[in-house]
Amino acid sequence: MSKLVIFDLDDTLLCADSEFHFTKYIVKQGMLDKDFYLKKIRAFDKDYRSGNLNFKDYMRFLLYPLIGKNRNEVDLLVTSFISSSTDILIDNLTFELLEKHKKDDVLIASGALDFIVKGFANYFGVKNFLGTKAEFVEEKVTGETTGEPNFDKGKLVHVSEWCRKKKLNLENATFYTDSIHDLPLVEKCKNSIVVSPDEKLKEHAEINNLQIINR
Numbered sequence: 001m002s003k004l005v006i007f008d009l010d011d012t013l014l015c016a017d018s019e020f021h022f023t024k025y026i027v028k029q030g031m032l033d034k035d036f037y038l039k040k041i042r043a044f045d046k047d048y049r050s051g052n053l054n055f056k057d058y059m060r061f062l063l064y065p066l067i068g069k070n071r072n073e074v075d076l077l078v079t080s081f082i083s084s085s086t087d088i089l090i091d092n093l094t095f096e097l098l099e100k101h102k103k104d105d106v107l108i109a110s111g112a113l114d115f116i117v118k119g120f121a122n123y124f125g126v127k128n129f130l131g132t133k134a135e136f137v138e139e140k141v142t143g144e145t146t147g148e149p150n151f152d153k154g155k156l157v158h159v160s161e162w163c164r165k166k167k168l169n170l171e172n173a174t175f176y177t178d179s180i181h182d183l184p185l186v187e188k189c190k191n192s193i194v195v196s197p198d199e200k201l202k203e204h205a206e207i208n209n210l211q212i213i214n215r
Contacts, residue, residue, distance in 0.1 A: 002103055002104045002105050003104050003105065003172065003173070003174065004104065004105045004107065004163070004168050004169070004170070004172070004173040004174070005101040005104045005105065005106050005107070005173065005174045005175075005176075006106075006107045006108075006109050006159065006173050006174070006175045006176070006185070006189070007097070007106065007107070007108050007109070007175075007176050008108075008109065008110060008175075008177035008178065008179065008182055009108055009109075009110035009112055009117060009120060010110060010111075010112060010178075011178040011179070011195070011196065012176050012177050012178045012179075012195045013094055013097060013098075013108065013120075013124075013176070014089045014090060014094060014120070015089060015090065015091040015093065015094065015215060016088055016089050018089060018110075018112055018116050018117075018120065019062055019112050019113065019116060020041065021081075021085055021088055021089060022062075022078070022081050022116055023037060023041065023062060024037075025081045025084065025085065026065050029077075031065040031066075032064075032065045040061055041061075044057075044058050044061065055111070055132075055149050055151050055152075056145065056149070059113065059132060059134075059144075059145045059149065060143060060144065062113060063113070063134060063141060063142075063143045063144070063145070064143055066134075066141045066143075067141050067143040068140055068141060069140065069141050070136075070139050070140050070141075071115075071136060071139055074115050074134075074141065075115065075118075075119070078115055078116055078118075078119035079119060081119070082119050082120065082123055091215065093195075093213070093215055097176065098124055098126075101174075104174075105128070105166075105168065106126050106128060107126075107128040107129065107130065107159070107162065108120065108121050108124075108126055108128070108129040108130070109129070109130045109131075109150065109155055109158070109159050109162075109185075110129075110130070110131050110132075110150065111131070111132055111149060111150050111151035111152075111154075111155065111181070112131050112132065113131055113132055113134050113145075114129075114130075114131030114132060114133050114134060114150075115131075115134055116131065117129045117131035118131070128162075130150050130155075130158050130159065130162060131150055132145050132149045132150045132151065133145055133146045133147050133150075134146075151181060152181045152182075152184065153184045155182060155184070155185055156184040156185045156188060159185060160188075170188055170189065171188060171189065171190055172189075172190060172191070173189045173190075173191065174189065174191040174192070174193060175188075175189040175191070175192045175193070176192075176193050176194075176195055176213075177192070177194060177195065177197075177201070178194065178195050178196055178197050178198065178201065179197070179198055179201060180197075180198055180200035180201040180204070182201075183201070183204065186201070186204070186210075192210055193210065193211045193212075194210055194211070194212050194213070195212075195213045195214075195215070196213070196214050196215045197212065
């Protein structure tokens with residue numbers, strides 16, 4: 001009998017951060033100034049690790065080079081990025097986890113921009129995915145996001161709603177993540193498993209006897 005399995009994407013199903021490397025790819029394509037990118041990404045990374053990340057501002061930074069591009073252009077860019085970055089982002093554990101759950105109902109739920117999550121879902125042959133929604137007006141990127149980001153408590157809200165529509169029991173799901181930002185969903189799912197977790201999530205996992213997988 002199949003069960004629901006939810007994967008966070010960055011540093012969980014993938015062995016690195018998709019948006020970080022997507023932005024590096026954008027720099028290589030000449031779409032973003034390298035010095036500007038390095039200054040901003042370091043500041044955002046510092047804020048993320050200290051728990052002070054302004055998620056909306058971070059999304060605006062990621063979307064800025066794509067303003068005015070249509071959906072097809074964005075999808076082609078993501079496909080090209082993934083095909084050129086598999087050695088950086090995908091490792092043996094990625095395929096072990098996907099193989100382990102190939103007969104289950106799999107959902108990839110990430111705070112990353114939805115078109116990036118979609119690209120990896122398509123690459124892995126996973127039909128269900130949730131990400132932070134990029135705004136398109138007249139089929140073109142505006143540089144903004146829509147709705148609540150699929151991040152922290154927002155991820156729990158979106159995944160809960162997705163499960164309600166699918167008539168699936170979230171509490172019985174297996175959830176894989178690396179980040180303390182996913183704590184709301186970790187606490188909701190009885191079978192949470194942490195993958196090379198950050199220090200705060202590792203502490204939570206040890207206290208609550210959650211399985212820990214190290215890459």
